[in-house]
Amino acid sequence: MKARSLSKKTLEKMISEEKFNLGSVRSTEKVAKETKEVDANDYANSLAKHIDYAKALKIEEARLTTRIRKVQIIREKLKKRIIGNL
Numbered sequence: 768m769k770a771r772s773l774s775k776k777t778l779e780k781m782i783s784e785e786k787f788n789l790g791s792v793r794s795t796e797k798v799a800k801e802t803k804e805v806d807a808n809d810y811a812n813s814l815a816k817h818i819d820y821a822k823a824l825k826i827e828e829a830r831l832t833t834r835i836r837k838v839q840i841i842r843e844k845l846k847k848r849i850i851g852n853l
Contacts, residue, residue: 773781
């Protein structure tokens with residue numbers, strides 16, 4: 768990326784835009800009054816449930832993968848049997 772030099776006018780315009788944007792930022796005290804506090808325990812329980820569900824899905828995936836592998840082996844044997852009978 769090539770560096771560009773800024774003119775004085777462009778730089779002043781950028782600074783004034785940033786000042787305007789900073790002026791629209793609300794104070795932290797106002798934001799703190801408007802926010803609703805939630806117990807961290809609720810989030811911890813929810814996270815624990817999500818982790819347990821992910822573990823259960825991993826176990827289910829392993830079971831299904833084993834089942835698919837068995838079906839593929841049987842299918843290959845059947846294919847060889849069909850070709851052998853031709």
